Amino acid sequence: MRLNTLKPGAGAKTAKKRLGRGIAAGSARPRAAAQGQHARAGGFHKVGFEAARCRCSGACRSRLPVPAQAVTGEVRLSELAKVAGDVVDMAALHEAGVLPRAIARAKLILSGTVGRAFTVRGVAATKGARAAIEQAGGKIED
DSSP states (O other): OOOOOOOOOOTSSOOOOOOGGGGGGGSSSTSSSOGGGGGTTTOOOOTTEEEEEEHHHSSTTSSSOOOOGTEEEEEGGGGGGSSSEEEEEEEHHHTTTTTTTTTTEEEEEEOSOOOOEEESSSSSOHHHHHHHHTTTEEEEEE
């Protein structure tokens, strides 16, 4: 027996595993483990936050409920001058370009002045807007 010919037994030594080098490491896909903030010690994780849900292409967002603000528009009294005719309803507001077609409801707010008398149908109004329209000679039908 010579010391320069000694070797460890078969299977006693294994190669060191290369970690964090992607597919080249031979262990797994690069996205197999937590990455970024989740992989660091002491990284802040907001309770309930799921990062994977933020990366969708919009399919999951289409199933979310639409807030009421997205379908209700505000119309200033000064914008009523753009409406042709004396009747103000949702169709007239859409045709005049005051509201986009996606808006389903509208509310008149007191901002500006009323130049002529209007008949308002199917559009909500604040107390101040009601008073200004009635003072100009118009009326609001509920």
